[in-house]
Amino acid sequence: MISLDRLKRKSCDIAVIGAGPAGISAALNGTLRKKNVVLIDKAGAMDRLKKACCISNYPGFPGISGLELERAFLDHLKEFDIKVVVKDVYKILKVKNRFVIYTKGAVKDVFEAKSVILCTGVVDEKKIEGEEELVGRGVSYCVTCDGLVYQGKDVVVISDFKGGEEEAKVLAEDYHCTVTYVPGYDVGTIPGVNILNETPVEVKADADNKDKVVVRFKRSSIAADGIFIIRKNISPKSMLPGIETEKGYIAVGAGMETSIKGAFAAGDCTGPPFQIARAVGQGQVAALSAVEYLKEVSN
Ligand SMILES: Cc1cc2nc3c(=O)[nH]c(=O)nc-3n(C[C@H](O)[C@H](O)[C@H](O)COP(=O)(O)OP(=O)(O)OC[C@H]3O[C@@H](n4cnc5c(N)ncnc54)[C@H](O)[C@@H]3O)c2cc1C
CATH class of the missing domain: 3.50.50.60 (FAD/NAD(P)-binding domain)
Known part of the structure; x- marks a missing residue:
């Protein structure tokens, strides 16, 4: 059985799950607001966007490929010394006012965060009847x-x-x-x-x-x-039990807050339209809301 000393625990203010456009934007904005941010992605980063051959509607970069945009986004992370932790998150539990984030792998790292921002993209998941x-x-x-x-x-x-x-x-x-x-x-x-x-x-x-x-x-x-x-991809409800969804997407308010206090969501995981600009904007709003939330809980 897995012994607890094989679990490494790391604490942070904001844990961002998923390093696509939404997660990268959230991590940058959280860091710019002087929060200790951990950015986690199971595939390294931008798993979906790197498949795009030509992006025509992202302002400032007409005709850029997904791979080129990925490079630009990762360079931006580097400027602020934000590293992507390559880990597959399978469960997040809220324990009192902290989130405990469990990852898969030989060393099953566990992260502890005061708030989380889910930016995990769309989940193509066909359920079994009755599940x-x-x-x-x-x-x-x-x-x-x-x-x-x-x-x-x-x-x-x-x-x-x-x-x-x-x-x-x-x-x-x-x-x-x-x-x-x-x-x-x-x-x-x-x-x-x-x-x-x-x-x-x-x-x-x-x-x-x-x-x-x-x-x-x-x-x-x-x-x-x-x-x-x-399953390879897990639904938001399986990842963060108790979170409300609508048609399989995470239900959010105007500040990208979810039904669980301290948990925010941004990008494709909150529903269509599935667009980079929208994901980047929502990532920023989610980060700023998380910063406000952190102020509230520290008072
Ligand atoms: C071929 C193609 C072409 C496209 N062209 C355009 C276009 O021209 N213009 C446009 O605006 N949009 C386009 N899109 C859509 C665009 O890519 C998405 O809207 C955008 O990437 C959404 O960003 P996101 O951050 O919400 O999610 P994603 O980019 O999907 O990122 C989610 C990240 O979360 C990670 N993740 C998921 N689950 C976990 C987990 N359990 N633990 C850790 N990490 C996890 C994934 O590895 C991934 O890197 C295109 C998409 C595709 C596939």
């Missing part, structure tokens, strides 16, 4: 958070990428679970893990046993004590 109703009642998105709950029990792990294999192994080896892995891609064998090549169509409570949940496939179904759904 949302069972979150916390048999469905989990996180082995680190919930592995202990299912120690020694029967679990199903559903994943559309290789990261799911690691989680299946952790459940089998560290938590002594009986694991059935349902991959959405080709996989060989995984020691100690049963592989089931089926497409899940529904997850539901077991009508015959209130402690069990069922995964239904096209032609069969299996009952288990828990179901872990491990």
